[in-house]
Amino acid sequence: MNAVICDVDVSWTDDDFTDFFxxxxxxxxxxxxxxxxxxxxxxxxVEYSKKDEIKVGSYEVLFVDEKNPRYFSCPSENRERVISALIWSVLGVAFALFPLVG
Structure with missing residues (x-):
């Protein structure tokens, strides 16, 4: 099903690790x-760290659950998660093997 990105939702967290907020x-x-x-x-x-990464007005293909229409899967979001997971996995393996090679 075609869906449009109609808005950007903003959430925030506060980190108080130091004297700075x-x-x-x-x-x-x-x-x-x-x-x-x-x-x-x-x-x-899916979370983005920059608002500019979300293109309001653009269209995406979603796979929507007909029994629960608020539940969906977006192939382009899934692709980004897989790529990110692969990069972190490769880095993790590299750091784990570094002491053995050096």
């Missing part, structure tokens, strides 16, 4: 789509 913002795309005549606006679970 640091706020970390996280940005989530908000998808809008229509299923069986009913319109849905759903916030994605």
């Amino acid at each position: 640091i706020i970390n913002y996280k940005y989530h795309p908000v998808y809008q789509y229509t299923l069986d005549g009913q319109e849905y606006r759903v916030v994605s679970r």
